[in-house]
Amino acid sequence: MTASQWEIDGLASGDWTHIGGHSNAQGAMAVYRTPDGIVKATQDEYSELSLSNEMEALGVMSGSGFAPEPLHSMADKHLAGPRYASLQADAGVSEPITDGEAFRRGMIKLVGAMRHRRLRHGDLTEPNLVIRGNHPVAIDWQESHWIADKGPQKQPWTDSFMAMRDVAGIAAADGQMDTPRVARRWLAVLTELGATIHRGGLPLEGQAFVDFGCFMGDFPALAVIEGMVAAGVDAGGFRTGENSIKIGRGIWEDLHPHPPVLFESNIFDWVADNSNPFEVTMMFSTFPYLVQQQGWEAAERLVSEIIARSGVFFFECQLAGDGPGPERFQVDGNIARWLEQWGDVKALVTIPVTGRPASRTVFSVR
Ligand SMILES: Nc1ncnc2c1ncn2[C@@H]1O[C@H](COP(=O)(O)OP(=O)(O)OP(=O)(O)O)[C@@H](O)[C@H]1O
Ligand SMILES: [Mg+2]
Structure with a gap:
């Protein structure tokens, strides 16, 4: 030519x-x-x-x-x-990522925008992303097809799995190591839910999801793009002077097909006021704060109540010595034994927490 x-x-x-x-x-x-x-x-x-x-x-x-x-x-x-x-149009040439969190959220919105249009990209690898100003643009749509179809299987994995795999593979230049950690924890959740391979459609569509202690709503946003009816609950104040729910509502207002529902509420009150069952619930790095607020017995009763109303519950907790980690949780085995009183427990993934002499394990309880 x-x-x-x-x-x-x-x-x-x-x-x-x-x-x-x-x-x-x-x-x-x-x-x-x-x-x-x-x-x-x-x-x-x-x-x-x-x-x-x-x-x-x-x-x-x-x-x-x-x-x-x-x-x-x-x-x-x-x-x-x-x-x-x-x-x-020329999307340009990728620049180094300077804000990993913004990139990760951009990837969630990218998959949301595709799925809102019922499209699957089908080859969402890093070379098929142009990233400028931490904003991802997907190129190379040659494998794409309607999400209802099985489509060509160049990549058998779902777009959301590929997107978080891309994020997990990128260590942010700004040292925000939470960026790969959020992605890896969600990859573990999707794996346990059997939602990593594309078989046509969205297998989790319509399922009720709640993240107890959702901070700015990143996991509820990830659940929204799976088609789940997703909510997050958080008291809002984590870092002094910040309201994570207000910030989260701003961050996700342009998420497609719609933003997650974020409740600014004490988790004890919210669970007491809402009696419906949930397919999928999670509580990550939040349990020790509940213990601090209302004591061990009340926090344990709350977890028990949430698990009783959930199809599957995902739990992650700081160990003793890692910030507010409870004394009873010296090693991962202590958490596993404790969760076993409510069902079958699986340890899904253990991820080091950068800046702390600790790692945290994600468990599922069914
Ligand atoms: N719209 C675009 N804007 C900027 N760069 C682009 C665009 N489309 C393609 N490119 C560049 O061209 C390269 C090759 O394009 P593309 O990924 O579409 O095909 P390919 O990877 O060669 O094909 P295949 O993946 O089927 O082997 C990309 O990696 C990217 O560097
Ligand atoms: Mg390509």
């Missing part, structure tokens, strides 16, 4: 730089950066199908801010050289 055909048609002009593409048994596809956008061109039918599929997906994503805008495509009758060529 020469630039001249496009110059004649007034679509793309000037310097073309070859920046990517591939060849395989079916044929070849070439990617160029031009002053007018990214040109992808192919000679073969197989790549034509996947490139036109990409342009359709970019059309569905148009206006979201999470995918390049589709600009133009041409089939063979108009082209001298290639069989098919497309022009899409």
